[in-house]
Amino acid sequence: MLIGVPREIKTNENRVALVPAGTEALVAAGHQVFVEQGAGVGSGFDDQAYVAAGGAILGTADEVWARADMIMKVKEPIESEWPRMRAGQVIYTYFHFAADEPLTQAVLASGAVAVAYETVQLPNGELPLLTPMSEVAGRMAVQAGAKYLEKVHGGRGILLGGVPGVPPAEVVILGGGVVGLNAAKIAAGLGAHVTILDISLPRLRYLSDVLPANVDTVYSNRHNILEAVTGAELVIGAVLLPGARAPHLVKRDDLKLMKQGAVIVDVAVDQGGCVETIKPTTHENPTYLVERILHYGVANMPGGVPRTSTLALTNATLPYGLRLARDGWKTACRNDPVLRKGLNVVEGKVVYPGVAEAFKLPLVDVASVV
Numbered sequence: 001m002l003i004g005v006p007r008e009i010k011t012n013e014n015r016v017a018l019v020p021a022g023t024e025a026l027v028a029a030g031h032q033v034f035v036e037q038g039a040g041v042g043s044g045f046d047d048q049a050y051v052a053a054g055g056a057i058l059g060t061a062d063e064v065w066a067r068a069d070m071i072m073k074v075k076e077p078i079e080s081e082w083p084r085m086r087a088g089q090v091i092y093t094y095f096h097f098a099a100d101e102p103l104t105q106a107v108l109a110s111g112a113v114a115v116a117y118e119t120v121q122l123p124n125g126e127l128p129l130l131t132p133m134s135e136v137a138g139r140m141a142v143q144a145g146a147k148y149l150e151k152v153h154g155g156r157g158i159l160l161g162g163v164p165g166v167p168p169a170e171v172v173i174l175g176g177g178v179v180g181l182n183a184a185k186i187a188a189g190l191g192a193h194v195t196i197l198d199i200s201l202p203r204l205r206y207l208s209d210v211l212p213a214n215v216d217t218v219y220s221n222r223h224n225i226l227e228a229v230t231g232a233e234l235v236i237g238a239v240l241l242p243g244a245r246a247p248h249l250v251k252r253d254d255l256k257l258m259k260q261g262a263v264i265v266d267v268a269v270d271q272g273g274c275v276e277t278i279k280p281t282t283h284e285n286p287t288y289l290v291e292r293i294l295h296y297g298v299a300n301m302p303g304g305v306p307r308t309s310t311l312a313l314t315n316a317t318l319p320y321g322l323r324l325a326r327d328g329w330k331t332a333c334r335n336d337p338v339l340r341k342g343l344n345v346v347e348g349k350v351v352y353p354g355v356a357e358a359f360k361l362p363l364v365d366v367a368s369v370v
Contacts, residue, residue: 001031001325004068006061007039010075012283014042014306015313017072017093020053022318027054031325036064043310065089070329072321074313075300076103087111087347090329092321094118094133097344098245098358099272107345113329117317119243119352120342127242129320129342131178132312134267136302138182138238141265144296145171145234146190148263148287154294156261158233161191168192172228174220174249174274175238176203179267181211183236188212195228225249230257237266239274243344244354248276255291265296273297334370343369 003026005018016039018026023033033055037047047057058064065071065084073093077085079102085091088111095116097104107114117129127134142160149169151157162168171187173180176198187194188211196211197220198204204217211217218224229235229250235258239246246268255277266278273279277290280299287296302309320339323332333340344352349364356363 001328002067002069003031003033003321003325004064004071005033005035005039006064006071006073006081007036008042008074009061009080010078010300010303013075013300013303015074015303015310016040016043016045016306017074017314017317018321019043019310019314020045020049020055022314022321023050023055024053025318025322026325029322029326032056034058034064034067036061043306070321070324072317074303074310076100077106079106082106082110085110085112088113090115090324092117092317092324094270095344096270097352097355098243099270101359104345104350104355104359104361108348108350111347112345113343113347114345115324115329115333115339115342116243116344116352117342119344119354120320120339121242122338128338129313129316130240132316133302133309134178134240135182136305136309136312137267138179138236139186140301140304141179141183141236141238141267142171142186142190142234144286144298144301145236145263145265148265148294148296149233149261154261154287154289155263156233156259160187160234168214169233170195170231171234171236172232173197173236173238174225175240175268176200176207176217177238177240179238179240180236181207183238183267184211184215187234188215192234195232197224197228220249226254226257229254231259233259233262235262235264235275237264237268237274237278239268240271242354243352245272245358246274248274250275250277252276252291255293258291258293260292261294263294263296267301269297270299330370333366340366340370
């Protein structure tokens with residue numbers, strides 16, 4: 001198979017979908033790999049490293065997209081990339097369709113096959129290709145929150161862990177999945193008092209067992225959410241419904257009850273956000289104020305630490321990429337129900353329920369297309 005790796009062009013996105021070691025593995029398996037010039041530089045991998053691994057460097061994104069049977073990316077194709085997509089081409093990346101109707105329509109119109117990292121799912125519900133970036137984003141959310149609580153950045157002027165004689169910050173985490181667990185670990189480690197909310201009692205029991213004593217677990221309902229966020233200095237949105245839009249757990253009117261200068265970091269922003277007032281921002285302009293509450297909505301948070309993120313991501317995505325390249329998308333997805341869950345849009349048809357529900361589009365049974 002001919003595999004293309006274009007340079008990521010989303011604002012301040014320095015990750016790359018394939019490292020030289022992955023290129024070597026694909027070439028050893030009999031495939032050709034085309035990498036756009038400079039694609040790996042932001043993550044610390046120069047063009048020569050890809051050449052040494054057996055890949056070929058192409059000068060432009062147009063060349064990479066035109067030659068490749070399968071495109072490997074990190075983030076969803078943005079508008080300037082849509083014309084490069086073509087019928088039958090496999091695009092293997094994060095899509096988050098349910099929060100982006102124009103992207104969904106563009107991929108439908110292209111006839112491409114969209115395999116979304118974020119919906120590849122194990123039988124136990126784990127999302128193996130989303131997990132590494134959720135781990136990074138959860139940890140970064142606390143770093144970002146701690147920074148923006150500083151007065152010079154618009155926050156309340158609160159040190160997350162406090163000091164002897166002065167209480168620590170109140171950190172509230174909405175969602176106890178991978179993002180929430182990792183955020184709680186870091187916030188608790190810095191000495192904050194943490195409250196983590198989730199709707200799963202078994203999950204809350206697990207979190208209570210593994211997290212330190214300065215973390216309280218609370219069942220997530222409207223009353224408890226409102227009580228928690230109104231006392232918080234930092235609120236971290238960590239809600240995930242695989243392949244679907246996140247529910248709004250914090251309403252605009254709730255902000256009026258929160259402490260002035262409190263910070264919201266909504267990691268769920270790429271799925272629409274679990275805070276009604278959140279909107280996607282960039283690493284260049286990460287924050288804005290609503291009702292005197294500082295909002296941080298960077299939709300590609302792990303792109304801020306591209307070396308760590310690229311290595312973590314490609315460790316997870318490469319085995320499935322090798323399978324897609326070896327067998328072709330149809331056979332690979334037919335034989336592997338885990339990978340089949342990654343199919344979202346196939347040659348003009350929506351085959352993932354969350355995407356169809358988000359935009360009231362017809363849903364085609366995935367079994368009929370593989």
